[in-house]
Amino acid sequence: MTTAIILAGGLGTRLRSAVPDLPKPMAPIDGRPFLEYQMDYWCEQGIDRFILSLGYRHRTVIDHFGSTYRGIPVDYVVEQTPLGTGGGLLLAAEGLTEPFLVLNGDTFFEVDLKQLAHFHVERASEWTFVLFRASEIGRYIEIGRYMGLEVADDGRIHRLRSDTGQPGRLANGGAYLVEPSVLHGLPKKADKKYSLENDLLPFLLNRGRGLYGIEQSGRFIDIGIPEDYLLAVEMLTQ
Numbered sequence: 001m002t003t004a005i006i007l008a009g010g011l012g013t014r015l016r017s018a019v020p021d022l023p024k025p026m027a028p029i030d031g032r033p034f035l036e037y038q039m040d041y042w043c044e045q046g047i048d049r050f051i052l053s054l055g056y057r058h059r060t061v062i063d064h065f066g067s068t069y070r071g072i073p074v075d076y077v078v079e080q081t082p083l084g085t086g087g088g089l090l091l092a093a094e095g096l097t098e099p100f101l102v103l104n105g106d107t108f109f110e111v112d113l114k115q116l117a118h119f120h121v122e123r124a125s126e127w128t129f130v131l132f133r134a135s136e137i138g139r140y141i142e143i144g145r146y147m148g149l150e151v152a153d154d155g156r157i158h159r160l161r162s163d164t165g166q167p168g169r170l171a172n173g174g175a176y177l178v179e180p181s182v183l184h185g186l187p188k189k190a191d192k193k194y195s196l197e198n199d200l201l202p203f204l205l206n207r208g209r210g211l212y213g214i215e216q217s218g219r220f221i222d223i224g225i226p227e228d229y230l231l232a233v234e235m236l237t238q
Helices: 034-045 058-065 084-093 113-122 134-140 196-206 226-236
Strands: 003-008 049-054 072-078 100-104 107-109 127-133 149-151 157-160 170-178 211-215 220-222
Touching: 003 034, 003 084, 034 100, 034 107, 034 113, 034 226, 049 058, 049 084, 058 072, 072 084, 084 100, 084 196, 100 107, 107 170, 107 226, 113 127, 113 170, 113 211, 127 149, 149 170, 157 196, 157 211, 170 211, 196 211, 220 226
Parallel strands: 003 049, 003 100, 049 072, 127 211
Antiparallel strands: 100 170, 107 220, 127 170, 149 157
């Protein structure tokens, strides 16, 4: 079984002017929630279980999707207090024993799952990032918005937040393939916000864990701001 955890619990404050009454992943694209487009893509890639990590207006998501989507089981974990992206991930990953996919609920990124899994196994990676080339995104890129990285020729990640947002540099696309064992023993404090990008990933890198990155050239859009939400409508309905 290949499970995808979708992190969809954020407040979405930067998108409120365009989508005031919904969590970001439920923002409408041609009459359908953005999250449906994302889940449709991953259904076609072979995902056979979704876990949605929710917080803000979680009932909207649960009432819409229910227990299955296109015949695929959908489970939910709900943050009673905001836990941050890292805390939401740790909550959702409890009990998982096989490598799992992690996705952001406000990002659509076309990734070849078979290619990603092959790379992950070949490198004996503990956490594989899916990367995009900033210069290829064109109008979607915003300086400082995406985590840059230093990546060796074999894909091993040596540094995070290097040359962030500069054209031509590899950037973090917010999709990952993760070994459950890499999450064991993390120094998370109960009921404290825990950021995936600022706390969890730097901790793993500093401890010498096996973090690798693979570049993908598929379509990418992050609807976190109103301008890119409008671009997503154009891109996903073509």
